[in-house]
Structures are given as structure tokens and as C-alpha cells.
Amino acid sequence: xxxxxKKYLDAAQVTADSLxxxxxxxxxxxxxxxxxxxxxxxxxxxxxNAQISIILLKFxxxxxxxxxxxxAQNINYFLKSTQDIQHSNPGIRGGIKxxxxxxxxxxxxxxxxxxxxxxxxxxxxxxxxxxxTCH
Numbered sequence: 535x536x537x538x539x540k541k542y543l544d545a546a547q548v549t550a551d552s553l554x555x556x557x558x559x560x561x562x563x564x565x566x567x568x569x570x571x572x573x574x575x576x577x578x579x580x581x582x583n584a585q586i587s588i589i590l591l592k593f594x595x596x597x598x599x600x601x602x603x604x605x606a607q608n609i610n611y612f613l614k615s616t617q618d619i620q621h622s623n624p625g626i627r628g629g630i631k632x633x634x635x636x637x638x639x640x641x642x643x644x645x646x647x648x649x650x651x652x653x654x655x656x657x658x659x660x661x662x663x664x665x666x667t668c669h
Contacts, residue, residue: 535592543596550593553586554605561612565638577638580616580630583609584652591659603663610660613653 535543552571557563563583564573587609594602616634621627630649632641641649 535596546589547593547597550586550590550602554590554601557605557608560615561608561610562634563609565633565640575639577640578612578634579638579640580613580632580634581640581646581649581652583613584630584649584656587613587656588652588659591656591663594663603667606656606660610653610656613656 553563556567556571556573558578562578563586564575565577565579565582566574568574587606590602590606590609593599594606613630616631617628618626619628626645628650629645630653632644632646632649633639636643
């Protein structure tokens with residue numbers, strides 16, 4: 535987007551569209567894929583989900599195609615479902631794990647400040663978009 539190079543945007547869109555085709559019904563994306571976009575694991579990288587949500591929201595702003603907005607909202611809904619917002623430990627409460635389930639392959643058994651940061655960024659961007667376009 536910064537370079538405004540069509541070839542890079544087109545390549546990113548091919549990847550985004552491929553991810554939309556393999557998004558799980560709960561909104562999540564698998565943590566790993568093979569060359570055919572088939573899942574190679576039974577876990578989800580929550581950091582990656584948040585980052586992909588941001589990309590999809592930016593594609594919605596760029597292209598105006600509702601499929602990107604809906605997919606990002608589904609990812610964000612999934613990420614919300616992984617949070618424990620009532621935990622007594624303030625270091626865990628509201629945080630985002632590295633992966634789901636917590637014993638997956640990306641920063642397992644950890645709550646990551648950067649995962650939470652990307653999730654907050656995704657929520658802020660979604661809110662900004664929905665203030666003007668969502669019903």
C-alpha cells in the first residue's frame with residue numbers, strides 16, 4: 535500500500551483470497567499450510583490471525599468488497615473467544631495467547647504482548663470502518 539505497486543497488491547490479494555477459502559467456520563485460520571493451502575496442523579497462530587484481520591480490513595477499505603470485512607470480523611470474533619476477560623491475574627486477563635489451543639506450535643503456553651497489540655489494532659481498524667459502513 536505504501537509503495538502503491540499494483541504487482542505487490544495483486545500478490546497480497548491472491549494470498550488473502552486463498553486464506554478466505556480455508557478460513558474455519560469459527561473464524562480462525564490454521565497455524566500452518568502446505569503449498570495447496572491445506573492445513574498442516576491442528577492449531578491456530580493467534581498473532582497471525584490478528585495480523586491477517588488487519589490485512590483483510592485494509593483490503594476492504596481498498597476494494598470495498600464485503601468478503602474481506604466479514605472474514606476479518608469473523609477472525610476478530612474468534613480472537614475474542616480465546617480471551618479470558620475475568621482472569622484474576624492481570625497479566626493474563628484480556629491477553630492473547632501465542633496459539634490456540636495454548637499447546638500449539640507458536641509461542642505455546644505464553645500470552646504475548648505483540649499478539650494483544652495486533653488484536654487491538656485489528657479491533658480499532660474494524661471499529662473505524664464500521665463507524666461509517668457497518669449496519
